[in-house]
Amino acid sequence: MLMSMLLMKMMDPMFDEATVKMLTEDYKDNPFLLATVAEKLTPRGIIEAGIRAELGTAISRPLGSPVVLSPWNKILLSPRQLFELPTRSTLEISTRTVIGPRAARPLLLDIPILITGMSYGGSLSLRMKTALAKGASLAGTATNTGESAVTDEERGSAKLLIGQYHRGGWLSGSEQLDRLDAIEIQLGQGAWGGAVEEPIAHDSIGEHLRRAWRLEKGQDTAINARMPGKENTRDIVKMVNAMKQQYDVPVGVKIAGSDYIEYELAVIAQTDADYIVIDGSEGGTSAAPPTLEDDLGLPTLHSLVRAVDWLIDNGLRERFSLIIAGGLVTPGHFLKALALGADAVYIGTVALMAALQSQVVKVLPQAPPAQLALYDGKMNDKVDIDKAAKHLANFLQSCAIEMKLAVQAVGKNALSELARSDLVTVDKDLAEFAGIHYAGSPRRGELSGERPAGREAPAREAGQPAWQ
Numbered sequence: 001m002l003m004s005m006l007l008m009k010m011m012d013p014m015f016d017e018a019t020v021k022m023l024t025e026d027y028k029d030n031p032f033l034l035a036t037v038a039e040k041l042t043p044r045g046i047i048e049a050g051i052r053a054e055l056g057t058a059i060s061r062p063l064g065s066p067v068v069l070s071p072w073n074k075i076l077l078s079p080r081q082l083f084e085l086p087t088r089s090t091l092e093i094s095t096r097t098v099i100g101p102r103a104a105r106p107l108l109l110d111i112p113i114l115i116t117g118m119s120y121g122g123s124l125s126l127r128m129k130t131a132l133a134k135g136a137s138l139a140g141t142a143t144n145t146g147e148s149a150v151t152d153e154e155r156g157s158a159k160l161l162i163g164q165y166h167r168g169g170w171l172s173g174s175e176q177l178d179r180l181d182a183i184e185i186q187l188g189q190g191a192w193g194g195a196v197e198e199p200i201a202h203d204s205i206g207e208h209l210r211r212a213w214r215l216e217k218g219q220d221t222a223i224n225a226r227m228p229g230k231e232n233t234r235d236i237v238k239m240v241n242a243m244k245q246q247y248d249v250p251v252g253v254k255i256a257g258s259d260y261i262e263y264e265l266a267v268i269a270q271t272d273a274d275y276i277v278i279d280g281s282e283g284g285t286s287a288a289p290p291t292l293e294d295d296l297g298l299p300t301l302h303s304l305v306r307a308v309d310w311l312i313d314n315g316l317r318e319r320f321s322l323i324i325a326g327g328l329v330t331p332g333h334f335l336k337a338l339a340l341g342a343d344a345v346y347i348g349t350v351a352l353m354a355a356l357q358s359q360v361v362k363v364l365p366q367a368p369p370a371q372l373a374l375y376d377g378k379m380n381d382k383v384d385i386d387k388a389a390k391h392l393a394n395f396l397q398s399c400a401i402e403m404k405l406a407v408q409a410v411g412k413n414a415l416s417e418l419a420r421s422d423l424v425t426v427d428k429d430l431a432e433f434a435g436i437h438y439a440g441s442p443r444r445g446e447l448s449g450e451r452p453a454g455r456e457a458p459a460r461e462a463g464q465p466a467w468q
């Protein structure tokens, strides 16, 4: 008490002087100018300019873009109370999810929330990957290798492991691909604005990782912009189909959302893939140049709506499972993504935060929590794996429980039954774009199927699918 009074006493004259200065001085001598400059350039713009001025190279910002363009908070789910009743008990509500139902060995999940691809070595430590795998297993869902390789540690901890066949080439060959429960061909990522090259120097690769990636001592490596040896669309289609021929688990294709999404889907539709992953512009990453994170791609919500519309318009909705990723943080986001037409969601950044939970105090305030989770994190040996796994499983369980309550309120019996007709939005343009009801106009007549009046599928030659 005495201390703070003393501090106040000391600060008072300085505070008075600064206030008088701000209220009297001409702008060019006024400390408030800092505020207007910060408004003009934004604090992030100023800091990034400083880092660029220091480094003179592309800079790297962890965990993706702070720019959120998907208007999830403008959408609500519509409860049923009288004209139709809510579901009697949440016990009647199913959260079960199948990815790649046409595959010989589909991916069977207890919940439609999967831990997304985050690579061991390229981003996360082996301890963190093991914790995520254990947590996902406890919650009855899958995790994903990311752009790395299959390690015994992750495989041994994950009941269900999806492996990324990626542009770095370190996860390939049947000895690795045979160990997976699904194969995801990674052609792009939201936070990287699609697919660009990323060199990785040998001195950033430790011994265990070097052996996992099957690299020679002192060998530099890279993630290429293109899949090695694939020089055109035909090559990609052939590669996907060859993978499908060889493996009986679901084969998927991951791309970043972009304004060419219909054209990208038209190529995927030419393959025998089982599932599609779309990563919106709000997607995370361990670290990428801010320009790629902030200024390229398509927001997650818009990517999802356009992808579902295109698949429906081309009679392909049942053919592909659809997983959406990018800036999905809360059970509300997950519910709205499912109602807009996704079969499941991938989570990255929030899964890391949930798994780390209070362990962040092991590094704060000296260092950001990333230092606990990242492969080159200075304190990544301090992660308690089982504690992180338990916290992640609790997070997923908590999300599933709240999602079931929402489905009960909406009067449905499964997360997979959620539809656009269960949504309403306060934004007229969004209502028009996403084919959901506008809060500003009354509901009339029967609750019909997916599309409200005026949103018929575009006319096409009889039997002429758009993708041929």
Ligand SMILES: Cc1cc2nc3c(=O)[nH]c(=O)nc-3n(C[C@H](O)[C@H](O)[C@H](O)COP(=O)(O)O)c2cc1C
Binding pocket: 063, 064, 116, 117, 118, 119, 122, 123, 124, 145, 146, 147, 148, 164, 186, 188, 189, 190, 254, 279, 282, 283, 284, 285, 286, 325, 326, 327, 328, 346, 347, 348, 349, 350
């Ligand atoms: C730490 C981290 C590492 C990532 N590594 C990969 C990767 O190796 N391969 C990939 O396709 N995406 C990678 N991503 C992107 C995610 O798979 C996913 O598309 C994105 O994170 C979803 O956005 P969210 O983090 O907002 O949930 C990474 C994301 C994070 C946060």
